[in-house]
Each structure stands twice: as structure tokens, then as C-alpha cells.
Amino acid sequence: MSRQYEIPVGAQHISLLEPLHFKFTTENERIVNTTANVFYVHRGIEKACCTKFKFRQVSFVVGRVCGLCSISHTTAYSQVAEKLIKIEVPRRAKYLRMLVIELDRIHSHLLCLSHVAENSGFEALFMKTMEYREAFMELLEAVCGNRIQYDFSIVGGVARDLSARVAQMIRDRFKIFKPQLDELVDIFQNNWSLSLKNKRAGAITVKDAMRLNVVGPFARAAGLAIDVRNETEDLLPWKEVGFKIVTETAGDVYARNLVRLREIYVSLRIIENVINGLPESALITETKAFPDGEAVVRLEAPRGELFYYAKGNKTQVLERLKIKAPTFSNISAMVEGFKGNEYGSVPAIIASYDPCLSCTAR
Amino acid sequence: MKTFFKAIGNLFRKPVTTRYPFERTYIPNDYRGVIAFDEDLCIWCRRCEMACPPGAIVFSQDMEGKQTYHYNRAVCIFCKECVRICPKEGALIQTNQPATFALKEENINNGWNSLFDEAIKSREAFAAEKKRLAAEKAAAAKKTAETK
Numbered sequence: 001m002s003r004q005y006e007i008p009v010g011a012q013h014i015s016l017l018e019p020l021h022f023k024f025t026t027e028n029e030r031i032v033n034t035t036a037n038v039f040y041v042h043r044g045i046e047k048a049c050c051t052k053f054k055f056r057q058v059s060f061v062v063g064r065v066c067g068l069c070s071i072s073h074t075t076a077y078s079q080v081a082e083k084l085i086k087i088e089v090p091r092r093a094k095y096l097r098m099l100v101i102e103l104d105r106i107h108s109h110l111l112c113l114s115h116v117a118e119n120s121g122f123e124a125l126f127m128k129t130m131e132y133r134e135a136f137m138e139l140l141e142a143v144c145g146n147r148i149q150y151d152f153s154i155v156g157g158v159a160r161d162l163s164a165r166v167a168q169m170i171r172d173r174f175k176i177f178k179p180q181l182d183e184l185v186d187i188f189q190n191n192w193s194l195s196l197k198n199k200r201a202g203a204i205t206v207k208d209a210m211r212l213n214v215v216g217p218f219a220r221a222a223g224l225a226i227d228v229r230n231e232t233e234d235l236l237p238w239k240e241v242g243f244k245i246v247t248e249t250a251g252d253v254y255a256r257n258l259v260r261l262r263e264i265y266v267s268l269r270i271i272e273n274v275i276n277g278l279p280e281s282a283l284i285t286e287t288k289a290f291p292d293g294e295a296v297v298r299l300e301a302p303r304g305e306l307f308y309y310a311k312g313n314k315t316q317v318l319e320r321l322k323i324k325a326p327t328f329s330n331i332s333a334m335v336e337g338f339k340g341n342e343y344g345s346v347p348a349i350i351a352s353y354d355p356c357l358s359c360t361a362r
Numbered sequence: 363m364k365t366f367f368k369a370i371g372n373l374f375r376k377p378v379t380t381r382y383p384f385e386r387t388y389i390p391n392d393y394r395g396v397i398a399f400d401e402d403l404c405i406w407c408r409r410c411e412m413a414c415p416p417g418a419i420v421f422s423q424d425m426e427g428k429q430t431y432h433y434n435r436a437v438c439i440f441c442k443e444c445v446r447i448c449p450k451e452g453a454l455i456q457t458n459q460p461a462t463f464a465l466k467e468e469n470i471n472n473g474w475n476s477l478f479d480e481a482i483k484s485r486e487a488f489a490a491e492k493k494r495l496a497a498e499k500a501a502a503a504k505k506t507a508e509t510k
Contacts, residue, residue: 053415056413056443057413057414057415057443060415060416060439060441060443061415131378134378138388141388141389141390141393142390144394145390145392145393145394145440145442146393146394146440149439151394151439151440151441151442154443159441159442159446160392160442163392166390
């Protein structure tokens with residue numbers, strides 16, 4: 001019988017990007033048990049949305065829930081508000097929303113990949129990935145006018161149009177980016193020293209993934225084909241623009257990296273299709289209706305399924321707004337994934353979960 | 363081996379980052395910058411103030427009824443809602459200039475909060491004054507009608 005040690009990680013730790021706390025019980029460097037404390041932040045955004053802000057202003061407030069998936073939150077809220085006031089969004093606005101969501105997904109996935117590389121001890125790959133990501137930050141700035149808080153979706157449509165110059169800029173950047181992405185895939189797949197930290201680390205099985213309600217790339221890496229883009233067609237026409245689900249079977253850090261990389265290919269294809277087939281219509285449906293009734297919306301954010309619930313009472317201010325961020329679903333599986341791994345691979349595993357706890361605690 | 367030569371080659375290449383304070387970073391032409399206001403075109407409907415999500419625009423009013431526009435670039439989130447809602451084209455426009463830094467002397471948070479409250483109070487005071495004058499006028503009109 002060997003001795004057990006408890007090792008705390010967090011709430012502030014060099015390999016953590018978010019305020020969360022893990023306590024690992026280790027036995028000969030192997031993790032036998034994990035507990036997690038995730039609610040270090042509470043920001044009260046839901047309450048502010050239901051008291052202080054009018055329902056048209058809330059789409060800008062929820063954009064501040066998360067820095068990386070800002071557009072997913074704004075779009076999901078816009079859709080739920082549109083359901084409450086019963087309007088149909090113009091077709092062009094839908095396409096532009098998809099464009100920005102996919103651009104955002106690429107930059108979020110690249111960020112996650114770079115952090116996995118950094119936490120695995122591969123600093124040069126971290127810098128390389130971040131360098132390639134910069135192109136997407138600039139594209140987002142050109143499309144939305146800002147690098148991080150896009151404020152692109154508003155209730156009824158989108159705030160800005162895509163000019164021909166920006167569309168051409170996106171096409172030019174993609175020509176440069178495609179060989180770069182191939183290079184990244186090559187490194188993530190074939191680099192031997194990276195594979196030591198990534199292969200068979202943090203693995204969860206399909207059964208566990210299903211039992212623990214995992215969403216997003218985390219679930220798809222384990223072989224669970226779950227993607228909101230694959231399931232719903234009524235709000236955004238994903239199938240029309242060439243969406244295809246990406247799955248892997250291993251469920252470890254390596255598989256998660258590959259899922260993210262292959263999803264970037266899918267996103268690139270979607271963006272190209274959106275730009276080439278952008279329909280002509282108005283950008284926004286104007287109405288003076290007030291929100292009434294209840295509605296629910298699901299949307300695929302970069303980290304998984306985002307869920308919005310809203311209730312209106314025929315006034316300017318909503319009665320209730322509920323946000324469920326994707327990381328919230330993943331927490332139980334995050335704890336499960338550490339079991340049986342060496343303590344040394346923990347940073348890479350945490351980064352590969354891509355946790356966003358400020359989102360989760362709203 | 364290939365990586366090794368690449369790494370040596372990288373020593374002689376230019377850095378990929380921008381030397382920020384000396385070089386300007388990338389800013390698109392339609393960057394979401396500070397809001398500019400044209401007093402001559404404004405019709406004083408105050409719809410921008412109602413639409414603004416963070417409350418970065420407020421109108422104060424003096425006793426003659428003249429309104430003044432106040433804008434706080436540090437509170438503004440540059441979402442362009444005010445420009446979109448503005449019924450008079452050109453009264454509010456979004457420039458592509460990034461906001462300048464707020465200094466300590468400006469007292470931009472507490473100063474703005476007190477200014478906001480004062481502006482709302484000044485408008486209430488004007489409305490109360492107007493109501494009082496209207497009531498006086500109505501009373502006077504009633505009196506003249508009774509004397510006739």
C-alpha cells in the first residue's frame with residue numbers, strides 16, 4: 001500500500017487560464033481521485049439582464065459573458081428574443097451570423113490548441129499557433145469592427161453588412177492560412193514529444209461521455225456525435241452551407257486536438273460557402289413588439305452546446321433569462337477524465353478541456 | 363533535422379509581431395470608434411439616450427429648455443445602437459478613431475455618475491417648472507373666463 005498525497009491546483013496556477021480549483025489525490029504520481037471547485041466567480045449577469053437593461057440592450061450585455069464565444073452568446077440571445085417577439089430574421093442576416101460564428105470558432109479552437117501545446121511544454125508551437133490565430137482576429141476586426149466584443153447580432157438581425165472588400169480580404173487570408181493549417185495538423189499528429197504528453201492522456205470513453213452529459217469537441221473526441229449544428233435547421237441553415245460533423249474515437253487529448261483541427265477545416269468551408277453564396281436581403285427586421293411568453297434556444301458555441309431560456313411579460317424588461325454555458329455540462333466529465341493519469345500530464349488535460357468558467361458562472 | 367535548420371533560419375527573420383508604440387496596429391476603415399455628435403442637426407428626441415446599453419449618453423436641460431449633450435467615451439461600448447436608432451441622419455456618427463485614455467484628472471467614473479444624476483434632475487426640474495407654469499397659465503385663463 002503506497003502513501004496517498006493530496007495536491008491542490010488552483011484557484012491561481014500557472015497552467016490554469018480560469019479561476020478553478022482541483023484537488024488531486026495521487027498515489028505514486030497516479031491520480032486516484034479528484035475534486036473540483038469551480039464557482040469562484042459570480043457576476044450576476046442574469047439578474048442584471050432581468051432588471052437593469054431593456055430587452056434590446058441585453059444582447060450587448062450577454063456578449064460580455066464570454067470573451068471568446070461572444071458572438072455565440074449574442075446570437076443565441078437574439079434568437080431567443082426573436083422567438084419571444086415572433087419575428088423572422090432576414091436570410092442575409094442568418095448567413096452573416098453563421099459567418100461570424102465560424103470565424104469565432106476558428107480563433108477559439110486555435111487558442112485552445114495553442115494552450116494545449118504550451119501546457120504540454122511545447123512553447124514554440126504555442127507561439128506558432130498564436131501567430132496564425134492573429135489573422136483571424138484581424139478578420140473579425142474587419143468584419144465586426146472590434147477584435148473581441150463583436151456586438152454583431154442584434155435583436156432582429158445583424159448590425160453591420162459584409163462589404164466586398166472585406167469578403168475579398170477573407171478569401172486572401174484563407175489562401176495563406178490553408179498551408180499553415182496543414183502544417184499545424186502535421187505537427188499535432190506527428191510530433192513525437194508532443195504525443196508523449198497527449199496520447200492516452202485524459203481519456204474518457206463514449207459510455208462515460210454519454211452518462212456524464214458531455215458536449216462540444218470534448219464529446220466528439222470520445223466518439224459521441226453530438227452537435228447542435230447537426231440537429232437543428234430552423235434558426236440557422238447549417239446543412240445548406242456544407243456542415244459536416246467531425247468525430248474521433250480515442251477520447252484523449254490527442255483526439256481532442258484532432259477534432260478541433262478538423263473542425264477548423266469544416267469552418268473554413270462553411271465561411272467560403274457563405275461568402276460565395278451570400279443572399280441579398282435586408283439586414284434587420286424592425287418591429288415594435290414586446291417580448292411575451294417563453295422560449296428556448298440551443299446553439300453550438302466553440303465549446304459545445306449553449307442554451308438560452310427567456311421569459312417575457314409584455315414589458316421592455318425580461319422576466320427571466322437563463323444561460324447555460326457549455327462548460328457547465330462538462331464539469332463532471334472533467335473530474336472523471338483525470339482518473340488514472342499521471343500528475344505531470346494534468347496541465348495539458350486541463351487545457352484540452354477548454355474550460356470557460358467565467359462563462360459558466362455568468 | 364529539418365526543424366533544426368528552420369530554427370537557425372528563424373534567427374535571421376523579422377519578428378512577426380508589431381512593434382506597437384512605434385508602429386500603428388491594424389485598424390480597419392470601419393473600426394468601431396468614438397461617437398461624434400453634431401449639435402446643429404440634432405432634433406433633441408433623446409432616443410439615443412434611451413437606446414444606449416451602458417448609459418454613455420445623457421442630455422441635461424437648463425431652465426430655458428435648452429438641452430446639452432453629454433457623452434462619456436470611457437463608458438461607451440461602441441455598439442453603434444445610438445447611431446442606428448437616430449432618426450436624423452448625420453446627427454450622430456461613429457468615427458474610426460479609438461477612444462483616448464481616461465486620465466485621473468477627468469474623474470471619469472464618479473464624475474460621470476454625478477453628472478448623469480444631475481442631468482436627470484435638471485430635466486425633472488425643467489419638467490416640474492413647465493408644469494407649474496402651465497398650471498399657473500390655466501388658472502389665470504380660468505380666472506379671466508370667470509370674470510367675463
